[in-house]
Amino acid sequence: MVKIAPSLLSADFNKLGDEVKAIEDAGGDLVHIDIMDGHFVPNLTIGPAVMEALRDNTKLPFDVHLMISEPDKYMEKFIRSGADIISVHPEACVHLHRTLSLIKEEAKKKNKEVKSGIALNPATSIACCEPILEDLDMIVIMTVNPGFPAQKFIQSMLPKIRALRQLLNDRGLHVDIEVDGGINIESAPLAVGAGADILVAGNAAFNGPAGKGALSENIRLLKEAVNKG
Ligand code: DX5
Numbered sequence: 001m002v003k004i005a006p007s008l009l010s011a012d013f014n015k016l017g018d019e020v021k022a023i024e025d026a027g028g029d030l031v032h033i034d035i036m037d038g039h040f041v042p043n044l045t046i047g048p049a050v051m052e053a054l055r056d057n058t059k060l061p062f063d064v065h066l067m068i069s070e071p072d073k074y075m076e077k078f079i080r081s082g083a084d085i086i087s088v089h090p091e092a093c094v095h096l097h098r099t100l101s102l103i104k105e106e107a108k109k110k111n112k113e114v115k116s117g118i119a120l121n122p123a124t125s126i127a128c129c130e131p132i133l134e135d136l137d138m139i140v141i142m143t144v145n146p147g148f149p150a151q152k153f154i155q156s157m158l159p160k161i162r163a164l165r166q167l168l169n170d171r172g173l174h175v176d177i178e179v180d181g182g183i184n185i186e187s188a189p190l191a192v193g194a195g196a197d198i199l200v201a202g203n204a205a206f207n208g209p210a211g212k213g214a215l216s217e218n219i220r221l222l223k224e225a226v227n228k229g
């Protein structure tokens, strides 16, 4: 069963706490939190302090997508603030293997289980994660260039998702594939057909076909599109 991870980036920032609760009530499976630093990507969002303030509003996992340079510097803070999954961009890490190890080390210090992931920009090949596949719990295939919600799904990423699924199958590895960017009722079945396990949905969850704020209906429509597709 595919999981839907509504992205807070498209939520109403005036009532973020309620929006986090609403994601759980609406049948979302994870809360996708986009962290942007205005350096790695041309946009700024929230940091660990806001995440921490939201943590008690839901039992759903916090799926934290770090679009920041030098993520090592902030890893301890994100883990302390309640991250359950942390994905970093290899394009932003000089020593990717060290960064992935740091996620596990910092989590262990706090007696927590935190999943480690990497997020690949559209132009980044899956070859970059091939040597470290065993160290990953999740791989995010970006189907937009990171930075903004409501962009168009880059359809040419479908063969990349398929190739990654094949690579994981060949190696007998259980690593989740998350697809992030431009997911809607048309692209969702394509992404799942290619091998996605988790779909991030910003615009489609909060402003989808059922209307603005109709979170449960929009999530239901996405799941229905996937099941039909
Ligand atoms: C893009 C972010 C996405 C974004 C997705 O930089 O990583 O998570 O919120 O938004 P939609 O689903 O609207 O493309």
Ligand code: ZN
Pocket: 007, 032, 033, 034, 065, 180, 200
């Ligand atoms: Zn994201």
